[in-house]
Amino acid sequence: MTDREIIDLYKAGQQERAFREIVDSYSERLYWHVRRFLCSHEDTDDLLQDIFIKIWSALPSFRGDSQLYTWLYRIATNETLNFLNKQKVRSALQFESLSSKLEEKIDEDPWFNGDSMQRLLMKAIQKLPEKQRLVFTMRWFDDLSYEDISEILNTSVGALKASYHFATEKIKSFLEKYSE
Amino acid sequence: MKSEKDIFESIGKASFGVPEGYFNDLKGRLESIPERGKVLPGPWSRVKPFLAMAASFAAILFIGNSVLRHTASSQPEEQSMNESSYAEMISLTHPEAFMNALEYEGEDMTEEDIINYLIESGMSMEYLAYSGDQKN
Numbered sequence A: 001m002t003d004r005e006i007i008d009l010y011k012a013g014q015q016e017r018a019f020r021e022i023v024d025s026y027s028e029r030l031y032w033h034v035r036r037f038l039c040s041h042e043d044t045d046d047l048l049q050d051i052f053i054k055i056w057s058a059l060p061s062f063r064g065d066s067q068l069y070t071w072l073y074r075i076a077t078n079e080t081l082n083f084l085n086k087q088k089v090r091s092a093l094q095f096e097s098l099s100s101k102l103e104e105k106i107d108e109d110p111w112f113n114g115d116s117m118q119r120l121l122m123k124a125i126q127k128l129p130e131k132q133r134l135v136f137t138m139r140w141f142d143d144l145s146y147e148d149i150s151e152i153l154n155t156s157v158g159a160l161k162a163s164y165h166f167a168t169e170k171i172k173s174f175l176e177k178y179s180e
Numbered sequence B: 001m002k003s004e005k006d007i008f009e010s011i012g013k014a015s016f017g018v019p020e021g022y023f024n025d026l027k028g029r030l031e032s033i034p035e036r037g038k039v040l041p042g043p044w045s046r047v048k049p050f051l052a053m054a055a056s057f058a059a060i061l062f063i064g065n066s067v068l069r070h071t072a073s074s075q076p077e078e079q080s081m082n083e084s085s086y087a088e089m090i091s092l093t094h095p096e097a098f099m100n101a102l103e104y105e106g107e108d109m110t111e112e113d114i115i116n117y118l119i120e121s122g123m124s125m126e127y128l129a130y131s132g133d134q135k136n
Helices: A003-011 A015-038 A041-061 A068-093 A098-108 A116-126 A130-141 A146-153 A157-178 B004-011 B022-031 B043-074 B083-089 B095-104 B111-120 B125-135
Strands: none
Touching: A003 A015, A003 A068, A015 A041, A015 A068, A015 A130, A015 B022, A041 A068, A041 B022, A068 A098, A068 A130, A068 A146, A068 B111, A098 A116, A116 A130, A116 A157, A116 B004, A130 A146, A130 A157, A146 A157, A157 B004, B043 B111
């Protein structure tokens, strides 16, 4: 079912069916989107429940100005950043950095099935500043266009391209430094 | 020399896995959200604002106390100061509120409440780090 058909279904009064279609089409994509930021299956599973509760409660306010999937990504991204901000405060109170905590999660994750280079790549991504991490992940892993990312993050395409460039440079130098 | 694209493509994208059958189970749970949403809000949502207020008192006490303890250790003559004197020194806190909060301290207060307060109050990482240094 296309996004347009889902919206039409919702407007026709079949809200629950429209929501089920959203879950069917987007739950897996949004799971991977969130997982790459949180680096933990359990945290992602918990947060995804909150994200879909938010989507269900915000659906009546969706006006159709943006595409449905960029709207869904925006909710997922905002909730993920809120979650990470809480983790950041929690880490600061324990005198730890969030990036080292996320790196630990990558090492401890029993569901991580990548090789050593993929592990290194994920760790390099955790070291990036927030905006660069968002752009790199959406562009490289989710294959989103700059235009779509621009709509999700409310940032100009030019700024996103610059962030992506800086992100790739930093990742490259990290990989060169730590790979054998 | 390898281009950016070549480097990342040689590494590949897939690196995380999920338990078997996870996505079917997930869809089942997420699809039941509208049904669950019909349940009335629980007691937690009613108590939450009061807990947030209590957490704000505790956070002010925690930070104020850390600063004062540090000051007191370098100035021995102030070691004999009692709690009332501390209350007078904290301009942010009304003395009576400080004493009331002291009596409240420890009741139903979790680290989660304090963290939520710190996030909602928009306190900066730098300030938290500073208060951490004061504590040490």
